[in-house]
Amino acid sequence: MCIGTELTRGELVNSNATWLASALTDLGFDVVEDVVVDDDSSRIAATLERLGKAVRVIVCTGGLGPTTDDLTTQAVAAALGVKIVRDDASLEAIRRRIEKAGRTLLASNAKQADFPQGADIMPNPVGTAPGYGVTIGGASAFFMPGVPGEMKRMFEDHLVPRIRTLAMRTTHQVRLRTYGLPESLVGERLAGVEESFPGVVIGYRAHFPEIEVKVLARAGSNESARELCDRATTEVRARLANIVYGDVDDTFAGVVGRVVRNRGFTLAIAESCTGGLVGHMITREPGASEFLLVDAVTYANSAKTRLLGIDEEVIRGHGAVSSEVAAAMAEGVRRVSGADVALSLTGIAGPAGGTAAKPVGTVFIAVAVASGTTVTEKHFPGDRHQIQTAAAYAGLDLIRQACV
Numbered sequence: 001m002c003i004g005t006e007l008t009r010g011e012l013v014n015s016n017a018t019w020l021a022s023a024l025t026d027l028g029f030d031v032v033e034d035v036v037v038d039d040d041s042s043r044i045a046a047t048l049e050r051l052g053k054a055v056r057v058i059v060c061t062g063g064l065g066p067t068t069d070d071l072t073t074q075a076v077a078a079a080l081g082v083k084i085v086r087d088d089a090s091l092e093a094i095r096r097r098i099e100k101a102g103r104t105l106l107a108s109n110a111k112q113a114d115f116p117q118g119a120d121i122m123p124n125p126v127g128t129a130p131g132y133g134v135t136i137g138g139a140s141a142f143f144m145p146g147v148p149g150e151m152k153r154m155f156e157d158h159l160v161p162r163i164r165t166l167a168m169r170t171t172h173q174v175r176l177r178t179y180g181l182p183e184s185l186v187g188e189r190l191a192g193v194e195e196s197f198p199g200v201v202i203g204y205r206a207h208f209p210e211i212e213v214k215v216l217a218r219a220g221s222n223e224s225a226r227e228l229c230d231r232a233t234t235e236v237r238a239r240l241a242n243i244v245y246g247d248v249d250d251t252f253a254g255v256v257g258r259v260v261r262n263r264g265f266t267l268a269i270a271e272s273c274t275g276g277l278v279g280h281m282i283t284r285e286p287g288a289s290e291f292l293l294v295d296a297v298t299y300a301n302s303a304k305t306r307l308l309g310i311d312e313e314v315i316r317g318h319g320a321v322s323s324e325v326a327a328a329m330a331e332g333v334r335r336v337s338g339a340d341v342a343l344s345l346t347g348i349a350g351p352a353g354g355t356a357a358k359p360v361g362t363v364f365i366a367v368a369v370a371s372g373t374t375v376t377e378k379h380f381p382g383d384r385h386q387i388q389t390a391a392a393y394a395g396l397d398l399i400r401q402a403c404v
Contacts (some may be wrong), residue, residue: 001047003072004146005038016061016151023155028222029057029060039063044075052079052137057163059155062130062146066108072143074113077138082117086110087130089339090121094128097172122158133162140166151401156185170221172229172376175248178240179393186211189239196231199225210384211392213240253281256396259403260291268328268339269295269397270308273347273363274321279390293337298329308332312397318360321346323375326364334368341402342368343395347378349387367402374398 006012011083014036017231035045044063051058063232075085091113096106112129115121119132122142127150133142142159145153177187183206194200203214215236217229229307237244246255258266267276269292279295282288298304301315310328318324326346334342347363356361361380366373376398378392 001035001037001058002035002053002058002146003039003044003060005069007036007037007062015148016146017221019148019152019287020059020061021029021153024057024059025161025173025216027164028167029163030171032169035057039069039071039073041078042076044072045079045318048076048136048141050329052141055139056352057166058136058139058141059159060141060143061082061151063133064143064145066106066111068127069192070111071226073116075145076134076136076141077116080116080134084114085117087113087115087121090115090123090130093123093130093138097128120162122154124154125157126153131158170220170225171216171218172222172225173214173216173381174229174233175247176233176236176240176244177250177252178211178213178243179209179245179246179252179397180243181211181240183211186213186240190236192265193232193235193239195226196235197229199323200232202236207389212248213244237259251281251285252393253396254285256400257285257288257291259281259400261287263401263403265291265340266293266338267291268337269395270296270333270342271297272304272329272345273349274301274345274388274392275299278315278343278345281392281396293339294333304329304332308336308397312382321348321358321362321364323364323366323377326375327368329372329391330366330368330373335379340369341399343399344368345395347387347391349391353382361387363387363394365391365395365398367398369402 002014002017006199007014017034024031035047037044042253048381061072088186091110093207094113098105100111115132116134119134124132127145127147129145131144131154132303144154183204190202199218205212215229215233216234219225219228247253271278276295282292296307298307301320304310305312308329309332314324314328326344329344330342344366345363348354348358350359350360363378364375366375378394380387
């Protein structure tokens with residue numbers, strides 16, 4: 001349950017619900033409802049009373065802040081029919097954190113030390129709003145701040161120890177990350193898996209340009225569910241083959257980076273249409289400094305000439321978006337950096353700039369290594385962001401192939 005008018009109005013993406021549903025599923029819970037309620041005390045209380053009759057555990061985020069629209073505690077107290085009381089230890093912890101930041105404790109801050117009478121208080125080590133737990137109807141209900149970083153820390157530190165034993169633990173799930181096929185073709189490859197493994201449900205989540213495949217097994221015990229899930233996952237991996245690049249905690253750029261690092265190679269990149277996106281994806285992952293030497297965003301033709309040493313005649317003769325310029329970019333950045341592997345991308349991301357011969361979405365991607373240079377021509381559909389993202393993934397995939 002997530003509370004906040006900014007969520008019901010669509011002003012904020014509800015990332016907390018996605019993260020919590022996944023974490024609770026991993027613990028063995030069957031998540032049956034995801035509800036969003038605006039900052040209205042009566043609606044919050046009514047929703048809690050309804051859920052308290054229907055489920056065993058309620059996990060709630062939001063509405064514990066210092067402002068007048070933070071009404072969660074008021075609503076919980078109303079649903080329970082109890083008073084709101086102030087906790088001195090929580091107040092002192094809030095005071096210390098605020099004064100450490102050079103501010104003065106205000107009455108609005110002190111409000112965050114108020115709890116429904118009898119609540120089990122959960123300290124917040126990274127923020128000012130503590131969480132707490134109560135019993136509503138037949139459910140154990142837990143309330144946490146809406147700030148994602150604070151919520152996740154509190155969930156791991158305080159909720160998991162409290163709710164782990166409440167999970168039925170008759171399910172087990174494996175999540176696989178894939179790249180290279182659209183959702184429809186991934187689904188076709190996995191047709192019949194559920195029939196071959198009764199108790200298994202295959203789910204899909206498209207996150208362009210990736211497809212996440214979820215293998216969920218349900219059995220009489222957690223051990224049986226895990227064994228069934230493992231067997232089904234082996235079959236899924238065999239059918240999907242090399243489009244599976246990792247598990248739920250992996251990223252495509254991180255996996256590609258590990259391949260480069262494990263080979264002991266160094267990498268250089270020259271980007272035009274992607275504007276540094278490939279380098280950003282790689283450096284977002286830890287350990288990139290071990291292999292990435294340079295990411296040159298040579299957007300202008302003059303930069304391609306001055307920084308990469310590309311002959312102006314090559315650009316004039318073939319155009320900046322061409323296989324010849326892509327090859328020269330990769331070879332140039334490899335030469336100036338001394339890298340083992342070099343990647344380049346040049347294309348038309350749109351929405352304007354396309355021609356009949358080279359429409360929007362045309363991208364040339366080159367990889368240069370000691371044995372030579374290969375250029376791949378791609379045509380990506382979609383808007384500017386989608387074309388840039390698709391091109392960046394395709395470039396990373398070509399790096400991976402070059403390092404095998």
